[in-house]
Amino acid sequence: MAIQVIINIRQLINAGQHRPLLRGKELSTLPSVENAWIVIEDDTIADFGSMDSIPGTLLNHTNRTDAAGRFILPCWCDSHTHLVFAASRESEFIDKIKGLSYAEIAAKGGGILNSAKKVNALSEDELFNLAWKRLEEVSRLGTGAIEIKSGYGLSIEGELKMLRVIKKLKQKSKILIKSTFLGAHAYPGDYREDRQGYIDLITREMLPVIAREKLADYIDVFCEKGFFSPVEMETICKAGMEYGLKPKLHVNQLNSIGGIGKAIKLNAVSVDHLETMTENDTLLLSRSGTIGTLLPTAAFFLRMPFQPARELIDAGCAIALASDYNPGSSPSGNMNFVLSLSCIQMKMLPEEAINAATINGAWAMELENQSGTITKGKKANLIFTKEIPSISYLPYAFGSNLVDRVMISGEWLQ
Ligand code: NIG
Ligand code: FE
Secondary structure, three states: OOEEEEEEEEEEEEEOOOOOOHHHHHHOOOOOEEEEEEEEEEEEEEEEEEHHHHHHOOOOOOOOOOOOOEEEEEEEEEOOOOOOOOOOOHHHHHHHHHOOOHHHHHOOOOHHHHHHHHHHHHOOOHHHOOOOOOHHHHHHOOOOEEEEEOOOOOOOOHHHHHHHHHHHHHHHHEEEEEEEEEOOOOOHHHHHHHHHHHHHHHHHHHHHHHHOOOOEEEEEEEOOOEEEEEHHHHHHHHHHOOOOEEEEEOOOOOOOOOOOHHHHHHHEEEEEOOHHHHHOHHHHHOOOOOOEEEEEHHHHHHOOOOOOOHHHHHHHEEEEEEEOOHHHHEEOOHHHHHHHHHOHHHOOHHHEEEEEEHHHHOOOOOOOOOOOOOOOEOOOOOEEEEEOOOHHHHHHOOOOOOOOEEEEEEEEEE
């Protein structure tokens, strides 16, 4: 068994017992151990404690590292990404700067359909290699668990190709990965006049293969005006649930059209985006077991109002933070910047933001037993900070890379 001992850690953040899903006020409690040590056995956190009571065998262990007063956190748990895509879309970025709207860009053949054309033109290997690079980049920025969606195929072959790429990423990477089927991301051109035809394609043609090949853990629908209605979302989710896929849904990004109520009735694991919330949406969410996943970098990039994090937390909702990494609305998977934006623009406290980006993100992927806190028995997925004066400095000093080293499954990333 390989044993590693790390001593003289300024603070172990979010360390202690396993934590339940945090809601409302609970989000501001961040347990930590000051002046600490930690022991890692193979890929697992074996033990930790205070330097005051470190056993002599550990203090003198041959495989020990001196953290020299730096902080250690659990890796980020990014519970909403679209990181399998074929090409960036910076020409749309320029169009937007020049004043074109999201809808006008979509009408020009841009947006999700543009990404779908490109995914369908690439081979599975090409797509895998691009996604692998992105996964490596975000892991070096501290992400240790991630959810990845399909949704840029919008054809049987394209969707299966994306999901097979995600399956290969799961097999090859040490990062914890969950896979979500998002065939209902947009209606492809051929089905614009035949919406039921596309829903049938999803439910009758795609889902049986996805289930047979075990290609997905969750099902997602983009429930939005001009995309999928709440009733269409319900039909698609129910079909996915027959195959054991739980819903994790895109709702309330641009409009409030009843998606939240329906999602909660479907027992969705999470409802994601939430830029546009009514009082009733917030009330429903606060009384449910569904997690609200906020994606501040998408609001930032699209110049939209940020998600009302304060109202949601004050109402007692369970909140997670995620990057939404995708080429159209968040071409960055940097969870450190997500953390900064959530504090700067959404008035989340650093403690709330760290909890939302670690343990609650883990819950939003049902990976809470393996990640999200520094707890005995969980995976040794850890962020080592550079020298910083306090943990609040992390979101405060936005744009600086304050991640010194990252450990995934007990191994240092290079
Ligand atoms: O989560 N909103 C829908 N899907 C993505 C963006 C899709 C795109 O523009 O490629 C999102 O923001
Ligand atoms: Fe998204």
